[in-house]
Structure formats: structure tokens, C-alpha cells
Amino acid sequence: MNTQAKLKQQAQPASNIDTSIDWKSVVDTVLTSRTIDRLEETELVPAKKVLYQFSARGHDVAQVLLSSQLTNPMDAVCGYYRSRPLLLGLGVDLVHAMGSAMARSGGYSDGRDIGVVFNFPNQDGPKGLPMSGGVGAQYSPVSGWAQALEYRARQLGEDSSSTAIAVCLGGDGSVATNGFWASLTIATTQKLPVLFYIEDNQYGISVPSTFQTPGGDISANLASFKGLNILAGNGSDPEEASSLIKEAVRYVRERNGPCLLRLRVPRLQGHSFQDTQAYKSEEFVADEWERDPLPQLKSHVVPSVLSESEWTDMESEVETRVRAAIEAADAIPIADPATVTRDNFFEEGRLQVQGGQWAEGYVPPTSTDVPKPTSKSRLNMVTAIRATLEHEMEINNRVVVFGEDVGPKGGVHAVTLGMQDKFGEDRVFDTSLNEEGIIGRAVGMAYAGLVPVPEIQFRKYADPAVEQINDCGTVRWRTNNQFAAPIVLRMPGGFFKCGDPWHSQTNEVQFAKATGWKLAFPSNAEDAVGLLRASLRGNDPVVFFEHRAQLDDPWARRPYPGDDFVLPFGRGKMISRGDRATLVAWGAMVQRCEEAAAGLDCDVIDLRTLSPWDDEMVLSSVVRTGRCLIVHEDNGTAGFGSEIAARVADEAFMDLDAPVKRLTMPDIPSPHNAVLMNAAVPSVDKIRAELTALLEF
Known part of the structure; x- marks a missing residue:
């Protein structure tokens, strides 16, 4: 038999290979993830080109298999800081991924967030919802997306939403968080299409999973939880992991309700690059490396899908591609510091890619x-x-x-x-x-x-x-x-x-x-x-x-001012006009200020909004009156009145005829007894007395 015939024979699928999965693509993505981890740890972190590095080794094979099952453009997934393999599987641009890791301009955050906290609007395919640096914060937004899928299918008549799903990734540490339990309750009581994908590597940084849930197995502890399908298995075994992932996705996609899939995976590096893992025994670390899914992936696809030489060629090709991406990312400049204050709020001409109507x-x-x-x-x-x-x-x-x-x-x-x-x-x-x-x-x-x-x-x-x-x-x-x-x-x-x-x-x-x-x-x-x-x-x-x-x-x-009445934010209202002082208030204090200022020839301003607030109206009034009293119900120390007073002092100091004054609640909670409460909250009499003293200064 010639060499070409042998290679053709080796490429024939084995009986245990799921031919519905593009295993070559899986291998390519896993090798890409591994290469990025290695080059970050050996070159980019030591060179201080990457400052936050979280290896995904051990988690990678199962994540990439999960990404292969997300095919509906309305599918959405939210991961966490160890979820880069999943995002690579969804098709994130490699240069953007490396540029984000290196905190360069553009990419997924313009250098504003750590590079492993991805977001991926992906208008033509499954969405990568914005990740969070807070453990467990990723869960409840996923339930919200799932409920929106149901809403869009029923109320907006969208067929694509009726078969789309929402997926949330979390480690074993995250199952102790408020976010996990909040999302679990929402998904199960509402029968939402949510897949809870739990990667159990037995440690939350240095804390064993037994501190997060009794016995360290959330799937066992949720066995009696109503309305939740539970699957569990070995995330290092490609055959078992792919089978469980396909079953979990199928279950949710067919609208049977939410599913929790717990896969046990090794964490082959510390929590982050700086973590020495001194809290792990040598035996435990050795066992983790024995469970490394990469060799098992290779055994699974070689020679059934790839020959040994093809695997080696892919390793070389991936190395070249990743190094090229790193070089391209390294050439990307740092964002202009003048742009760092942009995007706090929507700006005309800069519409977000995803989110909102x-x-x-x-x-x-x-x-x-x-x-x-x-x-x-x-x-x-x-x-x-x-x-x-x-x-x-x-x-x-x-x-x-x-x-x-x-x-x-x-x-x-x-x-x-x-x-x-x-x-x-x-x-x-x-x-x-x-x-x-x-x-x-x-x-x-x-x-x-x-x-x-x-x-x-x-x-x-x-x-x-x-x-x-x-x-x-x-x-x-x-x-x-x-x-x-x-x-x-x-x-x-x-x-x-x-x-x-x-x-x-x-x-x-x-x-x-x-x-x-x-x-x-x-x-x-x-x-x-x-x-x-x-x-x-x-x-x-x-x-x-x-x-x-x-x-x-x-x-x-x-x-009622009509169905077309809209007030812009940041525009206050002059309740009454005068020349002797400026009173600034909002909420319930406006009424009291108006009553207190009656007959005293003062401006009374209702700010109406505090973010943004109408500093122009306040400052122009103070420049004219020369005096300012700010009244609010919140505590005095660090209350919003402090911001107004500081702005007036900064920008109208030379126009003041008296110190800027504030009248607020004392630094206590609101008392229950009505007599005590009225003694604490600024009253009409207190406001008038403070205003009179200011006018006499």
C-alpha cells in the first residue's frame, strides 16, 4: 500500500467519532488557545506586554466543543475570565483578541478592560455577552437574554428566537454566589432556555470546591431541584464531553427547560500567572496533568480524522498564525488618552453595536x-x-x-x-x-x-x-x-x-x-x-x-402634559425668581423650599435630574444672587449637595457674598417615629431659618 493510500485509510472516521462535529476546526481552535497561553506565559508576561494572564489549559477542549454547538445567530453565551477558548471557537478576531490582551486600542475594550474579559457582538452569529470581572455576575443577565428570546418569539413573532438558547459559563467557585442562585431560580421557575455550564476544576483560586458547595459537587446537590435537567461528566474526555454537551444543548434548544451541565476539568496552571499553586499537593498536580484533555483529543482524532503529520503541521501553522497575530497586535498603538472619557453615555453618531432598541x-x-x-x-x-x-x-x-x-x-x-x-x-x-x-x-x-x-x-x-x-x-x-x-x-x-x-x-x-x-x-x-x-x-x-x-x-x-411631552435630562426648572439668594433642591425638598422662600425674593431651582445636573442654571443664578443654599433629604456627608457646593465654590467664588450653605439630614438613617423623623428631615421652618441667616450674613 502506498503512502497516499495509507493516509487515506487513516483518515477514515472511527466508530466512536461523532462526524457531525468538525474535529479539524476543534483541534485548530484548541491548539490556538494553547499556543496563546504558552506564548503569553513565556514571552508576553515576562516582557510586561500582558499584565493579566489567565490560562485556560484544561478547560479548553470542552469549551471549544461547546462553541461548535452554538449555531443560531440569536444564541448568546456569557463566560468569565477563563473562557477565551469558547470565544475563539465563536470566531473572535485573533488580532483583536491579542490586542485586547495587550491593552491596545480597538479590540473589545480599547484598552479599558482586562483582555480576558471578552465581549463579542457578532452580528452574523452567536453573541458573546459582555463578561464581568466579578465572579457570578455573568449569570442573571443570561437568564434575561433567555427570557427575551421567549418574548421575541411570542410577542414579536421571531422564528429564530424560538430555537435559540442562552448559555452561561462558570467555575465551581461561582456556584456559591448570589448571581448563580438568582439566575437558577429565574430559569427554573420560568422554564427558560438556559444552559448552566459549570467547569469544576476543584479550586476557586486556592479555596477547594468543598467550601463552595457541600461535597464539592453542585450537580449532586441540585439533584432534587425542580425544573432542572442535570448532566455531569468528564470534561477531559472529548468523546464523553461532546456527547454531554450535545445532549445539554439539544435539551435546552427543544424548549424542555433549563439544563445544568457540570464537567470536571483540570486547571493546569495557577488561577493567574502569578499564582504558584503552593496550596496544591504534588500528587494533586500530577493527577491534573494526567487528565490533560489535549493528549486525549489527539488520541481521539489521530489517526481517525487527522494523521500524525497533519496534527504536527497544524501545530506549526497555528504557531505561525498566533505569532503573526501577536506581531500585528504589538504594532497597534495605545488608545489616545483623550478618548478615554468617551462612551460614558450614548453620543450622537456613535451607536452601540448590540443592546437596546x-x-x-x-x-x-x-x-x-x-x-x-x-x-x-x-x-x-x-x-x-x-x-x-x-x-x-x-x-x-x-x-x-x-x-x-x-x-x-x-x-x-x-x-x-x-x-x-x-x-x-x-x-x-x-x-x-x-x-x-x-x-x-x-x-x-x-x-x-x-x-x-x-x-x-x-x-x-x-x-x-x-x-x-x-x-x-x-x-x-x-x-x-x-x-x-x-x-x-x-x-x-x-x-x-x-x-x-x-x-x-x-x-x-x-x-x-x-x-x-x-x-x-x-x-x-x-x-x-x-x-x-x-x-x-x-x-x-x-x-x-x-x-x-x-x-x-x-x-x-x-x-397630564400630553402623550408627546418629553423633558431633556440636565435641565432644571426655576420654581420662583428673586435676586437675594439661590435655593437648590430636588424631590420632596422642592415643595418645602418653595414654601420657605415665600416673600424672601429668592431663586428656587428644582434640578429635576442629578445625572446630568443643570450646573449652568445654578451657576448663573448664584452669580446674580451672590448666595447659595442647597437642601436635600440625604445625609450631609458626601451627599450630592457637596458636589453642587464644590462646583459653586470652584466657578463662582468671586461672585459670592456669603459662604455656600447646605441643609440636609444628619448622618443617620431615617427615624421611624414621626416626631423623630420630622426632627431629622429638613422642614419648612428649618429651611426658612437657614435662608434668613444666609441673607443676613
């Missing part, structure tokens, strides 16, 4: 900032917000409203009363009691082109969702405008008839300084309509603060 061709309807009421009847803020939500839902089938108790109950503040009956359970729905899950789900739905309007019942309850709130706000910036997540986060808070530390907090400064978030804080029904409509039609995430005291207060009632 604007990226899918939405054009906001014609609007006006002039109120055009059709009736003199005055609505309270609750009714005005509900009317605005209902109108925008009627004209835009991408808007969805959800949160705890927003369905049949209509919300604890009655804002969504009757809306589920009107729009159905797909568009107005209750959620599990998990704020991480509420916000994370909203982020995933926004990535998928919907307009999510999650509600957090009270400001204080947002604290468990701080990680998702941060990730949502920073995603446009850290992905170099590849992704955005424009959600409208409705959040009631502040005092009412009484106070307490749990339901009456404002702490709006936390969101005023949150990167990438706009913040609306209306004081009355008319402004609430205009700012909420601007939020729902906009292209940035918004915190829409609904002050509890103003929801049904007679002062806050206004005629």
Missing part, C-alpha cells in the same frame, strides 16, 4: 418639551407615571415592566395597578424576591433589544443589586461602545408619613456618581411624565426615583 433601528417619536394638557384635571404622580408607562407600552411592544408585586397586586405603591390585565403576563410580571436577579435579568433583556423597566420596591432594597447596577452602567464604556444596556430602573424611596432605615432611605448620591447612569428625581407629576418618557425612549440606563411623599401629595399634582 436603538441598535435595532428604533427612532423615537416626535416629542415636545412644552406641556399640552387636554384637561385641567390634576393627576397625582402615581397616576401620571402609570399613564406614561401605559402609553409607551401601547406604542412600543418592546417595553416590559417587572419586579416584586407589580403584577396582580399592581405594586406596593399601586403604580402598576391594572397593567397586567391590560398588557398580559409577558409584559407586566412578578419576579422572585432577589434584586440581583431583577436588575441582572433587565440587563440581559436590554442586550437582546428590549426596553426593560424593572422596579425595586424601595431604595434600600437596591443594595443587593449593586454589582449588576455597576456592570450595567459601565458596559458601554468598558466594551468600547460594542454593547449598551438601556434599562429604566424605577425606585421609590424617601420619607412618607413616617420613616425607617429600610423603606425611607434616599442616598441618591450613590446613583448620581454611578458611571454611565442617568438619574431622574422629579418633584411633581408633570416632570415625572416628561422624564419617564425620555427615559423609555432614550439610549442610556436611567434610575428613575419616585419619592414616596410626592406620589399622592396635592402639591405634586399636575394636569
